[in-house]
Amino acid sequence: MNTFRTDGADGAGRPEMVDWDLAVRIGGRLAGDGPSVGRDEVSAIVDELRAGAARSTGLVREFTGLVAADADADAGAGAPVLVVDRASWVQANADAFATLLGPVVDKLTEKKAPSGLAAAVGSRITGAEVGGVLGFLGSKVLGQFDPFHEPAGRLLLVAPNIVHVEREIDADPHDFRLWVCLHEETHRVQFTAVPWMREHMFTQIQRFAETMEPGSLLEDGLSRVLDGLKNARSGGSLLDMVGTPEQKALLDGLTGVMSLLEGHADVVMDGVGPTVIPSVAKIRARFNERRKGVGVLDRLLRRVLGLDAKMAQYRDGAVFVRSVIDKAGMSGFNVVWEQAEHLPSRAEITDPDAWMARVLRT
Template sequence: MNSSMVDWDLAVSLGSRLAGEGPDVTRAEAERAVAELRAGADRSTGLVREFTGLVAAERTAPVLIVDRPGWVQANADGFATILAPVIEKLAAKKGPPSGLSLAIGSRVTGAEVGALLGFLAGKVLGQFDPFHDPSGRLLLVAPNIVHVERELDVDPTDFRLWVCLHEETHRVQFTAVPWMRDHLFGEMQAIAETMEPSRFLDDGLKRITEALKGGREGGQSLLDIIGTPEQKEIVDRVTGVMSLLEGHADVVMDGVGPQVIPSVERIRRRFNERRKGVGTLDKILRRLLGLDAKMAQYRDGAVFVRGVVDKVGMDDFNAVWERPENLPSKAEITDHAAWMARVL
């Protein structure tokens, strides 16, 4: 992406400074946390496979234990990747890149993006980054996990495995279902294909940045700027997918957790109270696309998965992963019978 549009080096530098280092830990505590997270991720692979029936290819999508600056760098890379097709399409429609660079570069700065990443870097426990070549990567943010387990006053070993179960489910979703990554990226490109540069550039990317930050009350999302019926149809499809992925991970956590995590009920109860404030890359995407429904996606997605599995079992539910056409729509997420009638 043209550096005059967003100064990514500045964004990473500022974001890392704003994120801070995290809780005070001794070297021994830090080493133990890293070792337990790595072991938890490895252990979770088999637990997720046994519960879901999804088999991820070996040696794909590495697991990285990172600090806050590492998370900032990874998400700056991801953010640039997500925006790239949008910017490229706008450049092609608008004309010479120099003019577009001036129009956008004056509105979005590395400082704005850096401030956003710095804010989120202190909150994210882990995430799967599907857009990292070639098959994505799983990030576990060790200082944040240690901070939250202390804040919630829960057993550290149990909590670390609990986090790993959720995040490893996302890694399995994308590596066992290899078309998912290209499907989501294709939806982003589809939005870019339908953009009107004049409408988009009236207020520029600054309005997107405000939406990402939570902006003013009633602040506008990307759809408020470029929303057309065709684009909203795409966003409805993305809503269904994100709800499915998050809800499925929650069902796995709750299904596997009691078997291997003695204090799982205490962890779940305390974590639910905190969860509203946690930010991840998928929440950035949801805000950007006007999908920031807080707990709704976890709740609705989990209800959908449980509803189908209770009726037909996990094996038949897994038809959802067979091809893009089998993914639930936004409407079907809250009406699992309709999805079953269409797909099964």
């Protein structure tokens, strides 16, 4: 069997509270290699995905009116496009988590430095937990823009997962690959055209992480996952376990931003798709059905990990974007990118008129 060993992903520092090496090993094993593909076909798929991403840049910019803040961004110098296998995606996301949590871990260890045994046991427990999550997601994610990779982010396209899904839904491979590229390239365009978004999200995520107590990263880690499993059976997720008003407020803000970014990408896909992808209607219908999950375990894990909420972000965010564009035009909608204060709250995502009254004064 040939797998997609392509561009790879580099490493990052390893905070002691999480055994990142263990997380990567477990995540890589659980994710697996993906579908069997011939050597020549691997090379052709990788080339096609890179070309699809490059082609999508102009299509997305023309449709959205967003222009790169950095003249080099369109050429990929600022935020490169990488075609990766599942193991490389796992490594890249472990690196991203380590980057996000590094300063937080430093602060927590200053408050309550764990003993040698507690640190060793705790880091392996959390490493195994993170590895399990990354392993599950590593076999599902089609692409991802990582805004926190230095110097200006990077776009990852997970080739084996794209091939797996195009076969599963019986899509035209060339149409499906370009369709995926349109969505993921929209995220790259968002961040290269709105450079302050990266720092804003980094700050918000770190502020949320700083509200977590040391115990939640060490002694209580496994029990929280088990509680999440129990909660999921009654319709909840790990996100429902957020308790303090500060945590809820920060999570609401992050949810609003993520809903905006994901919904905007879906609108771009559906707006550009019919002009360049002949079978886009068939792809959208079959892909939406697939998003519901394919089995009992898959649906349970999606609920535990908050992926049902992720699907709601696509849906609600797209409704928000379409509503604003219908009433204010693309230029009116693009006011959302001017400053952080213009970003919609979680409540405004489901009430576009409230956002327009606050930001556009309409």
